[in-house]
Amino acid sequence: MTIAVVVFPGTNCEHDAVHALTLLGADAELVWHRETDLDDFSGIVLPGGFAHGDYLRTGAIARFSPVMAAVTEAADTGKPVLGICNGFQILCEAGLLPGALIANRDLAFICKPIHVRVESTNSILTSAATVGDVLRIPLNSYEGNYIAPPQDLATIETGGLVTLRYCDENGDVSDLANPNGSTNNIAGISNARGNVAAVMPHPERAAELILGSDDGRRLLEGFVAATKTSSQTNSVAAS
Amino acid sequence: MKFRITIERKPGLADPEGKATIRSLHDLGYTDVQHVSFGRAIVLDIDSTDETAALDEVDAMCQQLLANPVMESYRIERIG
Numbered sequence: 001m002t003i004a005v006v007v008f009p010g011t012n013c014e015h016d017a018v019h020a021l022t023l024l025g026a027d028a029e030l031v032w033h034r035e036t037d038l039d040d041f042s043g044i045v046l047p048g049g050f051a052h053g054d055y056l057r058t059g060a061i062a063r064f065s066p067v068m069a070a071v072t073e074a075a076d077t078g079k080p081v082l083g084i085c086n087g088f089q090i091l092c093e094a095g096l097l098p099g100a101l102i103a104n105r106d107l108a109f110i111c112k113p114i115h116v117r118v119e120s121t122n123s124i125l126t127s128a129a130t131v132g133d134v135l136r137i138p139l140n141s142y143e144g145n146y147i148a149p150p151q152d153l154a155t156i157e158t159g160g161l162v163t164l165r166y167c168d169e170n171g172d173v174s175d176l177a178n179p180n181g182s183t184n185n186i187a188g189i190s191n192a193r194g195n196v197a198a199v200m201p202h203p204e205r206a207a208e209l210i211l212g213s214d215d216g217r218r219l220l221e222g223f224v225a226a227t228k229t230s231s232q233t234n235s236v237a238a239s
Numbered sequence: 240m241k242f243r244i245t246i247e248r249k250p251g252l253a254d255p256e257g258k259a260t261i262r263s264l265h266d267l268g269y270t271d272v273q274h275v276s277f278g279r280a281i282v283l284d285i286d287s288t289d290e291t292a293a294l295d296e297v298d299a300m301c302q303q304l305l306a307n308p309v310m311e312s313y314r315i316e317r318i319g
Contacts, residue, residue: 057307064304093307100310103255147252147310181253 001042001231003224004031006071008051008062013084013204017047020204024217026224033065043080043124043227044071046087048140048202058101058143059089068094075196080124080226083198085141088188091198097189098156099148101200105181109142113212114179114201116164116187117171121222123190125197126163128222134171135164135215137201139179144200146182146189156189163197164188195226240285241319242297246306247278281305282318290317 005017007030014030021028028045031038038044051062062068068090075081075096083091091097104110118126118133129135148156156162165185168177178185180200188199203216248254256277264272283300287293297315306313 056305060304060307092309098309100307102253102310105253105255107255107259145253145255149249149252149309152309181255183253 001027001227002040003028003043003045003227004038004041005029005045005047006031006033006067007047008033008049008065010051010053011047011049011086013048013086013202016202016204017045017084020207020216020220021045021224023207024220024224026227031067033062033067035067036070038067038070038074041074041079042231043082043223044074046071046081046083046090047204048085048087051086051090054086054143057093058086059091059093062086062090063094072096075191078193078195079230080223081196082125082223084202084204085144085200088198088200089143091196096196097191097198098152099146099189101143102145102147103143104141104145104179110144110179111138111140113137113206114139115167115169115171115177116201117167117173119162119165120160120190122160123163123194123197124223124226125188125190125199125219126222127194128225129218132171133218134167134169135206135218136169136213137203137206137216139201140205141180141200144180144182146186146200148183153183156186157184159192161189161192162186163190164199240287240290240293240317242283242285242293242315243318244281244283244297244301244305244313244315245278246281246311246313248276249310249312250276252310278311
């Protein structure tokens, strides 16, 4: 089955996502944000960019795009849903993930490779990785600074829902290795079930050595594997 | 009738714009400034003659779209 890569007006990383997923042996196709039926897809990616110009707040208008009802339904039924960068912001606005993303601590757009450490493997994004893996992946955002109200933060931390944290090349998580001021160096989170996950840096831009790193594969491989399991479950249910 | 919605970051949450601005104000000698927080204002012109109903409508808009309850609070005032 095919993975849907959703395109909003202003999305700009959709081709990178399709390319990387195709490299990993998956079928992926672009789906316009006005689509209302995603039943035929085995997984969904909300890629990076500036959906609806990022007006009002990042992701705020995108969450009311017609496709989002189908994304929410897919998330509720356990299908893999992955948000990258702007997709992370949209999933938070939609309430599918807790918290919010605000302007970077130093009010600068950050575009550079950074390191993240795998904190949990109970999500579609990290299931093919090992806790403690240090990955080098590009960060490319202005609103990448993760915040959450104290009670949500406690739930995220105690529930093991932090999938990735910013770190240095040795895997040390510190203020110095925090590029954007994210609370507790959070770079990626998932829901409790693990089928909805989001990451601020771009694994799809680190899927080939010619791009400087193929560490992103370790994340996307988990996602692709999850979409295969999901489509098997669906075809069993259908037969 | 016109309404102004003022949206502010909830206290205790990070506010990088506020932090950068207070640093600059202190550098300029305004050392008595204790806190700077950033928000934004949205002005709506509503075709209505019933202020209470219009206020309820604007409140619903804030909850649904205009403010993010995770990190923002808002207040609504009639300005025309």
